[in-house]
Amino acid sequence: MKEADYKELKKGGMMRQREAGHFSVRLHVVGGQMTTGQLCAIREAADRFGKGTVHLTTRQGMEIPSVPTESLASLKEFLSDSGVGVGVCGPTVRTVTACQGCRICPSGAIDSPALADAVDREFYGKPVPHKFKVGISGCANNCMKAEENDIGIKGWIGPAWNKEGCTFCGVCEAVCPTKIVKVSEDDGRVSVDLAGCIGCGDCIEACPTGAMEEETRGCQIFAGGKFGRVPSLGKRILGVLRSGEEAIAAIRAAVDFFRIHGKPRERFGDTLRRTGFEALENHMTERMGKSA
């Protein structure tokens, strides 16, 4: 097989294995969600075309290793008939990871799987200068490690203090993990420094009287993170986005920026360090038609 053919196969999620003539076949998984029907089909596929094993990847994906070259076409057909897509590799938008979100998790602020589906539908497998990963955490607990992704999303619950009902008991200040809530009974006020707020909502949840209320719910967006050989964390950009549609618009603008400014085999974060994060924010603000 020619090197070009291997590259083409890799783009389609079939990765050459150390063992000659064998491939590890990546499957299409969105936010780590699989039906039992799909799992049964994957089990059968691994038995019939591989060596009866499945590999769980670090980003909620699955691969069937040890598939001989001559079985690739029939494996693909079998999976497709069973409602299992084949994954992608190479310079494309990769598997979108997500937590279980607000429909399942008591901490969830946003519906991460629904957002992951929307991102997947629009961007999965689409060409970009280098691999591009999107991870979605439903809340500030950040189980999906938003800052490790080229674009990371994190659910947000923003507080607002109302004087009425406040007894200045100090619970909000005590539970705030970043210590940006300050109770000053002498001045008759509680201050919330939103610039340092991580949107966890603990002050709201713990307030005994309801004086600390939820004012905003949405998500924050992080750009330029990656792991691998030289890890770097993504930086928070833009303000709080209020809806899934806004988050999608933000990702659309970011992908567009990467296509314009990214060099081949340059990760998004490296592009941003070259152009400056402000250039991305300006581009996004313009494309999204809103102020940052």
Add this chain to the structure above:
Amino acid sequence: MTPMLDITRDVCPMTFVKVKMGLSKMTTSEHLEVRLKEEALKNVISSLKSEGHKIVRVEKQGEIFHMVIEKSETRSSTA
């Protein structure tokens, strides 16, 4: 006299379990005073709220919080 429960030496989930057990021995509208530390505040208060109990008063004394809870009609809980 208001019964007093000290959970300053307990960790989650025993903090709320003890509060719940304390409340279960009481009748509706009775008060229970709880002494607790900062790390137990969020979970205990959010569980009490979700079970419908009323937090009458919270006061900080040094590192310890004193909380007075008014027992409400028990309702099914997810806490």
